[in-house]
Amino acid sequence: MPIPAPNLYPPFNTIRLSHVCLNVSDLAASTKFYSDILGLQVTDANDTHVYLRAMEERGHHCVILQRSAQPGTVEVMGFKTFDEEDLDRAEAFFQSQNRPTQWVERPYQGRTLLTSDNFGIPLEFYHKMDRLEPIHQKYALYRGVKPLRIDHFNVFSPNVDESVAFYSQFGFRVTEYTEDEESKRLWAAWMHRKGGVHDMAFTNGTGPRMHHLAFWVPTPLNIIDLLDLMSTTGYVGNIERGPGRHGISNAFFLYILDPDGHRTEIYCSDYQTVDPDLEPIKWDLQDPQRQTLWGAPAPESWFQHGTRFVGVDTQDSTIAASPIIAP
Known part of the structure; x- marks a missing residue:
């Protein structure tokens, strides 16, 4: 089956992937792995969630570790849109594909659309995320x-x-x-x-x-x-x-x-x-x-x-x- 021709004028504009929420059994053990071993920077932490970003990233997080009774599963994959209006266009698109849509509250993110793809992968789209100071030149x-x-x-x-x-x-x-x-x-x-x-x-x-x-x-x-x-x-x-x-x-x-x-x-x-x-x-x-x-x-x-x-x-x-x- 041939691959489809690229759609250069899509119904809404996704800029890039953004973040993922991983369900884990032990927040301390997972934080040690992603922070001390991989080298991600912790941007916030509480009893149930740890937020991390990589060195060039200005957005608040790219990985969320979530303490869960279902460890070893993925909660959601996140993507950033070009502007706020794209979120409404995304809602219309996913509804036209008979996919569920819901506006959800996410810490450190603005308006966020939760939906899923044709096989049920949970996806969320947002435009605004809290910005943090640049650390790419803080080599320590x-x-x-x-x-x-x-x-x-x-x-x-x-x-x-x-x-x-x-x-x-x-x-x-x-x-x-x-x-x-x-x-x-x-x-x-x-x-x-x-x-x-x-x-x-x-x-x-x-x-x-x-x-x-x-x-x-x-x-x-x-x-x-x-x-x-x-x-x-x-x-x-x-x-x-x-x-x-x-x-x-x-x-x-x-x-x-x-x-x-x-x-x-x-x-x-x-x-x-x-x-x-x-x-x-x-x-x-x-x-x-x-x-x-x-x-x-x-x-x-x-x-x-x-x-x-x-x-x-x-x-x-x-x-x-x-x-x-x-x-």
């Missing part, structure tokens, strides 16, 4: 992997074609994709709004489930430093895959798991995609350089493990094809 604060900003989400979808078609309607554009040659269906796709390789990616599998969230770091050496730190502070078992370089996106990567099993990618070295007529790059599912440019296959856990969205039922994919998996 840098620690861990020195994360600069949140970069993207990747989710398992039971039907990547349908996910891509839905997000294309409101302006997400495909940069790279993998097609199953037998069925001619999409096996994976990378879609963006902000001019990088992706804000949201879809991988074939039981879903919807979050595969990972990702943070941009300055250099591959930051990833090596993180590996040394994790391997000597009791987190060697949380290292899942990498380091390596993806064929898709060209990014240097590392995948790690937090104390509740949420997967995070540490990520750098992809490329700019601002041109609206940029042609998507197609990959063969059986190309060993698709997953890793150097040819190393991903472990089975990378294709099986994901975190569910609260209250959202999953369904199995109908594509039988499989990429190369490490023994």
Whole structure:
């Protein structure tokens, strides 16, 4: 099935992904992981929530840790719109798609629209978030992997074609994709709004489930430093895959798991995609350089493990094809 043509004049304007709320069992343990190990900065904390941002971010938070009776699940994924009027246009769009819409109160955010995509992934859109002072030149604060900003989400979808078609309607554009040659269906796709390789990616599998969230770091050496730190502070078992370089996106990567099993990618070295007529790059599912440019296959856990969205039922994919998996 061909990928849809880009919608350059969508019904509302999403600028970028913004934040994610992760449900965790132990706030102290999770805060230690995201703050002391990864290096995010705590912007507020109470008995039930911890808010964090990365070093280049002026918005109040990019990660919310929420103490929950359902740890290891995702509460919501957040996106920022261009202006306030886009929120009303977004409400009209999602209602036209028979998706639920609700105006919700969120700490440190202005008017916020809560809705969901075609498979039920909870999404929220806002325009205003409290601004904090810049800290990107306060080098004494840098620690861990020195994360600069949140970069993207990747989710398992039971039907990547349908996910891509839905997000294309409101302006997400495909940069790279993998097609199953037998069925001619999409096996994976990378879609963006902000001019990088992706804000949201879809991988074939039981879903919807979050595969990972990702943070941009300055250099591959930051990833090596993180590996040394994790391997000597009791987190060697949380290292899942990498380091390596993806064929898709060209990014240097590392995948790690937090104390509740949420997967995070540490990520750098992809490329700019601002041109609206940029042609998507197609990959063969059986190309060993698709997953890793150097040819190393991903472990089975990378294709099986994901975190569910609260209250959202999953369904199995109908594509039988499989990429190369490490023994």
